[in-house]
Amino acid sequence: MDRDDLKIVTQMDNLLTQIAQSDLQTLMKNAENEPDPNKKKVLYAFYSYALAEQQDKLLKNKRFII
Secondary structure, three states, X not given: OOHHHHHHHHHHHHHHHHHHOOOHHHHHXXXXXXXXXXXXXXXXXXXXXXXXXXXXXXXXXXXXXX
């Protein structure tokens, strides 16, 4: 990987970290209210990513019992 590739990966990691820390209701509301269908798909993907991250965090908690 060259410097530009690493820069892009770092930016993507930062974006995903911010998304994972976002409020799920806000992400869903933004997706639902987006008029552009392509942006709506991206926002729903962000919501799904954040939800999956929160679920993983919950499942890794030793106090969580199913």
